Structures are given as C-alpha cells and as structure tokens.
Amino acid sequence: MRDFLISIDYNGWILPALLIIPLAGALVIWLSSFVSSSQRGGVSGDGTGEEALVGGSSRWIAFITFLVEFIVSLGLWWSYDPAGARWQASIDTTWIGPWGAHFAVGIDGISLFMVLLTTFIMPLAVLGSWSGIRTKLRSYYALMLVLTTGMIGVFVALDLLFFYAMWEVMLIPMYFIIGVWGGERRVYASIKFFIYTFLGSLLMLVAIIYLWTVTSHAAGHYTFAYDDVIKYAAFSHQAALWLFGAFFLAFAVKVPIFPFHTWLPDAHTEAPTAGSVILASIMLKMGTYGFLRFALPFFPTAGMNSVVRATIIVLAVIGIIYGALVAMVQPDFKKLVAYSSVSHLGFVILGIFALTLQSVQGALMVMINHGISTGALFLLIGMIYERRHTRLLNAYGGIARTVPMWAALLTLVSLSSIGLPGTNGFVGEFLVLIGSFVTHPYMALISTTVVIFAAAYLLWAVQRLIYNPLDKKENEHITDLNRRELLIMGAMTAAILWIGIYPAPILRRMESSAQHFVTTVEQGATGLRVRQANLLGEGR
C-alpha cells in the first residue's frame, strides 16, 4: 500500500486535495441549482408536495463528495510514517508575500487522526440528515461542504494566519446550519454560539499579530510559520501569560472548559442532527487540538506555570463532574448528551495538562472516541426524533419492543460512551487516568468517580427510553431503522469495536507526536525555570 501511495506521489497532493474536494462539491451543488431550476420551470408550478425536496440531488452530490474525500484520506493511514519526519505530506507556498503568510499545511500523529475523524464523520452526517432536512437542501449541503474545508484546514494548518482564517471560516456555515435548520430556539442558539466563539478568537487574533511581530523580528523576515514561532519567539514571562490567556480563551470556549461552556447545550440542542454531530464530534476537538498544537508548545512557561496549570486542571475536573451531574437531571435526551460532552472534554483537558505520555495519548484517544460515540448518540437521537418528534425522555418507555435495532444500538453506543472495557471509550479515559495519576493523583482519583456518574446518567436514560413498560400509545407503532440508518450505525459500531479491541495501531501512530509534545512543553517550561534561577542567583 505504501509503495503504491509513494508511486502516485500521494503525500505531494493529498492535503490540498482534501481542502479542495469539498469546495468542488459545493460548487457542483451551486451549479446544479441552475440546471434543475431551468428544468423545473414548468413542472413545479403546482406540485406543492414535491416542492419541499427541491434540490434533492444535492444530497447525493454531498454524500458522494464526502465519500470520495473519506476514501482519498484513508491513504494517510498508510502513508503516515510514525518514525518519519515531524511534518508529513507537507506543502508550503507563498500566500501573502508582503506579510510573510504562507499556505503551509502538514500533518503529524495528532492531526492525522483529527483529519481522519473528520472525513469519517462527514459522510455519516450527510446520511444522518438525509430525511431530516426538508427545506433549502442545496444551501444546507453546500454549507456542510464548505464547513469541512474549514475544519480540515484548521487541523492541517502550519501557518498562523492560514490557521486563523480557517478557524473563523468554520464559524459562518455552522452559524447558518444552526440558525436556519435548527430547532425552536435556533436563532438564539446560533447567535450565542457565534458571539462566544468570535470573542474568543478575536483576542487570539491580537495575540497572533503580536506573536508574528516578535517572531519576525527575531527571525529577520516576516513569518507566520509554526516552526519559526517555536524556534524564535521569546518574550517575558508576563507577556507569555497574556498571550497564553488570549489563546486560552479562544480554545477554552471551543472545548468548552467549565465556565465557558454555556453556549454548548443551546447550540447542540438546537442544531439539526448533522449539526450536533459535527459540533460534538469535530468542532469541540478544535479547542483541545489548539491546546496541543498551539497554546502549550508556544507558551510552555505560561501553560505550565504552577498556578495556571493548577487552575486549568481544577476547571477540567469541575467540568468533568459538573457535566456529568447536570446531564443526570436533563429531561431532554439531546441536552443530556450535550452536557456529557462537557464531562468528556474535561478528561481531554486533564490529560493534556497532566503532561505525561500516557495522559496525552489518552487525551487524544478520548478526542477520537468522543467523536465517534457522541456522534453516534446524536445520530440515534436524530433517528428517533424524526419518528416521534420529541426528545423528552419521559415521552418514551419500553420502545425496545417496537424498535429493537435502535434499542440495541443505543445500548451499545451508550456503553462505549460510558467507557466499558472492550469498547473505544475505555481506552482513552483509562489512559488519561493512569497518566494523570502520576502527576496529579488527587485530581485523577476524583475524576475516576465520574465514571460512575457517567454510567448513572446514560444507563438511567437508556432505561427510561427503552426498558420501562411500553405505556404510551404513540410509541407502539414506531418503525425500526431503515437500511440507510443501519448503514450509518454499522460504520459507527465497527469503529467503536475496532478501537475498543485493537487500539495499538492508533496508539503507535500517535506516540511519537505525543512524546514530542510532552518533551517540547517540558523543555520549554524548565528552560525558563533555569533562566529564572540564574537571574535570582545574579541578583544576590
């Protein structure tokens, strides 16, 4: 396989291709609107029933585009060499000459899995909204495609300006997806989502400009390159704290870390199914990815400052517990899953800031697993919602008898989300806990208890949904999953079991990058400690 990929120069074009394919798909959808509107001119005059599905072909265009994207991206699995160069499949061409901005992309063992997760989730998200979205299909799928370019761009960017542009690009399509196709309070949720994220990222913009100034000065030429920033940027401890704060805010809102999470329940609940899936599976990971890629390696002294580090770890643990407890009392299943995300992402932050190889690898695994399990949960909720038009837990009960396939899959996915050994959820949280036990034993102990809460809220919800007596008339005639839905869940189940049983190839691919992250941050942090000690010595 590897030889074949090398023979077609796979690494030379794959990342730009992954960015362009979705855009091409969006373009095709746009062009298709001209074709079909001219054809339909006379037909759809009174066809009121048909009118709802104008642009139905765009579903196929989007699905095929995403499928192609996924298949093409699979090559990365083989072409990525864990023992190879730091950045692989990298491309670097000038973008804005006078400012030294480049179109620079590349992947390491961290972004590799984020890209694969994105390309894996997106076709399933399209299938998940196949029948749920009834209006303005073309715009909807075009926005999903553009969104994908933005997301992949964030994960592969090695140039700060390009990264920032992609970071913001994601915002608008998601704003529209929530605000136009969402639930009842969609407008409120979409604006809240936008303002929160925008505030965080604009402060990051100021920090980026500052960082650019410092780096360019030290390097002797204008540069946004990631490696140059790591290499040249040097500033006082106080400046590092300010800059870290700006990056932290942008990423913390996105993750979200505990006090910055209030947009999440609204956005996740009001978004259409595919929107929730994308938000939970992919977009939340951008925050944690930001910490791994930018915030900590750039400002190790600030991030590893004992006060800052302790604060963030405490916030992460609060998020873990708070998310689980609040999830427990939610009457709305979708909101329950939304709060469970706060809890899961707390584990990721804990793992990252505990800064051991195991905890960082565990954090990465949680990122992947949360993407799969929570995405699957949202898809399952979407499926039942299309049939019953309610997400309230107490509107159901005993539906295992009417929708056995759905019930079985829900049970399996819930168990994986809880972290049952043998499913994917176990691997990540276990690694985080043993990894962080080394540096933060008490925090790790407290977090361990949450596994019980997680079992409580999800299993309780599952019980109320599918096992209690079948006492409501409306629930007696729900149809079970159709073939399209089984296809979605089949893919999800395969991923859940595969990662749960045999995670070694994944861990092997991420190990060197995780180790590199830990070493960079540790060296950066201790480097300053040495310098400070010298200064103190001279002072005396």
Add this chain to the structure above:
Amino acid sequence: MHFDLSNSTQLAAALIPDLVVMVGAMVLLLFAVWTRESDAHQRNVGIGAILVCLLGMAAVFVMVAKHATATSGIIAVDNFRWAVDILVLLATIIAIALSMDYNRREGIVLGEGYVLLLLSTSGMMILAAARDLMMVFLGIELMSISVYVLAGLNRRSDRAAEAALKYFLLGAFSTGFLLYGIALVYGATGSTNLSSIGSHISASGVSPMLIVGIALLVVGFGFKVAAVPFHMWTPDVYEGAPTPVSAYMAAAVKAAAFAAFFRVWMEAFPNAAAAWHTALWWLAVVTMVGGNVIALVQKNMKRLLAYSSIAHAGYILVALVSTIDRATLGASAFLFYLLSYTLATMGAFAVVIALGQAGERNQDLQDYAGLWTVRPGLAVAMAVFMLALLGFPIFGGMGFFAKWYVLQAALQAPAPQTRLAVLLVLTSVISAGYYLAVVMVMFMRPRAAGAASPLRTPALTRIVIAASAVILLFFGIFPGQLVAVTSASTPVAMAKQPPASPPVAVAPGQ
C-alpha cells in the same frame, strides 16, 4: 516626471487629474441644462459624469506611471494622493451608477446632481493633495457645499430637506471651528504650509495657542469624519438624504476628510504629539465604543449603516493615532481599510436602494425578514458586506485584512497601541451584534405575511452589488498585491521610512 511647484504652469500640470474632473464638471453642467429635463437626459448626464471620473482616473494613472514627484509646495505629488484619488473616484462612480437607478425610481429628473457630485469629488481630490492649510480649507468647502445641496436633492421629500438643513447648519458651524483652528495654528507658527509648520514646531516647541489651534482642528475634522462626540448629524442626515448620496457621504466624504486629517497630522504635528496624542486616543475610544453600542439598537437600515460608519471612523482613528512618530504603517493601513470599507458600505447601501421602493420605504430591519427566500442573491451579497464590515476572514473578504492591517499598524508602531488594539477587537465583537442581526433577519426570520415582493433590481445597481462583493471576496483571498501597493503609497514627506525589516518587539500591556 518632476514638477517645480513654484512655477505656475508646472503647478497646474501637477493638478491635471483635479482639473480634468473640474473642467469635466463644468462642461457637464452646460450639457445638463441644455436639454429639457427628462429621465433619459438624467441618465445621459450620469453616463457623462462616469466618463469624466474615468478620465480623471486615467490622468491619475498617467501620473503614477510617470513616477511624478515635486518640490515642496502647497500640494503633494505622491502615491498617497493618487491612492486617495482613485478611491474617491471609485466611490463617485458607484454613487453615480446608483443615482441613475435611484433617480429613475424616485422620479428625480435633475441632471445637475451629477455635476454636484463631480464638484464635490474635485474638492476631495484637492483635500487628498493639500499640503497647505488653506488648500485643506478650500477642499473641505468645495466638497461640503456640494454635498449640502446633494442631501436635499429630492425636493419632494421632507426628510431630505431636514437632513440638508441640519447638515448645512452643523457643517457650517464645524467649518468655523476648522477655520479658527487654522488661524490659530498660523498665528502660532507663522505659516499655513504643513512642512513649515512641522519644522517650526520641531524648532521652537509647542505654544498654548498652537494647542488650542490643534484642538479646534480636531473638532473640525472630527465633524467631517463623524467621530463621536461630533457625530450627532450623521444618522439623521444619512437617513434623510437620498440613499446614493448617503452612500457617497459614508464612503467618499469620510475618506477625503481622513486623507487630509492624516496628512496634516503626519506632516505638521508629529512633533506636537504630546499635545494631541491623548485627545485623539480618547476620540478613537469613544468613537469605537459609541458608534458600535448605539448601532446595536437601530431598527432602520440607513441609521444602522450610519452608526456603523461612525464605528469605522473609530477604527481608522486607531490607525491615525498609531502614526505618532511618523510611522507610515498607519497611512498604508488607512488606504487598505478605505478600499474595503468603501466597497462594503456602498454595497450595503446599494442593497438598501435595491430593496427600497419609491419614497424610500422598506428601510426597516424588519423589511429584510426572509429576504433569502425571495432574493437569495441580494441576501448573500448583503451578508458578504455585513461580514466585511465586521472584519470576518474569507466570507467577509478583505474586511478581515483591513482590520488586520490596522491592528498591525497599532501593534507595530514605535509606541505600540496595545490597549487600542484590544479595544478595537472588543468593539468588533459588539459590532457582531448588529451586523449579524441583519444576516439573521435576512436568513432566519420568515418573510412577513403579505410583504410585497421586492422590485426587480435595476441593472446598474445589480452590477454595483455584484462587483463590490466579488472584489471584496477576491482581495479577501489574495490581498498580497494590494498590500504591496498600499505600503508603497504613503505621503512622501515622510520619505525616511523604516526599512522593510520587521519592527521592534515590545511587551504588551504598555
């Protein structure tokens, strides 16, 4: 090509682009009154005016191509001037094109409006060139008086009459401040020439009379660029004036006034920075905060755009404050910003024109509800303009790089304006509240029951909207060339530019 400005023939030659527009305006005036008033004639005059603007642009490009330079004198011959000329001529062409459609709809058959636009534009070109306070005054008056009339061009509209009167009275008042400021500066330094003033100040320091003079100049310019607290006229005038004229005022008048503001401050007063820095700093702060906060509660689109234009004056003031110590980055950022702002604002006003109906109805935010379902193209274009004004990357096109450039100017200035940069960013977040509200209403609210379908968008308006959006988006992805052009377009008197190497790093929080 080198001009010796003490020689009157060569002085005239250096003014050729300005003269082209002025003479064109005079000829056009004869043509306009020659024939009976009619809609067809009105449009013919409009086409003539666009041709005059194109001629003026051609003259500017000839000057640029010949690398015109000049000795020190009452006018500047440098790239900054040419860049501003191009910008105001572009804005004028857009305003004329919009007027042609607008006048047809409103039944305005006067051709003289275009002549007034051209005269006003020639005033702006003089402002862009002025290196003497008397020239500044001449330019401002030529520009303003034409615009006073333009604001009241629609004689059947009460609101237009009110707007014109208000603008005239307050404008005259502010001109008084400006003139008095000029007089005091002259009294304190013995010259009206900018470079002489500059060298006098660096030689003999700042006197109290000079400080009062500078303060009065700030008031005068502050009025013209609509900075808080000298902005009170803006919403009323923008709302009442014919929409193409509002667009013209928001873009071109502001651009020209800022160009003069920049040149006067960079050439005459850099050494008096201690006297004006704090004042302008606060002016930028209250303008950014005031404009953005008040815009949040606006329900009328024209008023909303008026407050948006006030907020943008605040952002440009950040670039101006950053030019302390003769840093040239601020002027380049200003030019880049201006192009982005002009296209986005005029595009937005063009959408307002397209959706308005005779008598300027349908201007409330609510009238835009569900626009996406009936006019998807207009809604998408409007969204681009709103995002450009917000400064959003890619979807907002060059609006993002415009803000980036200003932030860069603020942070890389010899005395970095970190707090202003952070404030600019925070007020941008506030502005998301109203720019996004427009987008939200267009895309996420249902069309009101019984709302009339918008009229068909006339061809010229449609071209303006499409071209503005496309240019914005194009430079939003490939801004490189434009950055190179603007960074080569700073006032030459400041020839001692810092080398291309990156500036000195400084700690934030200073």
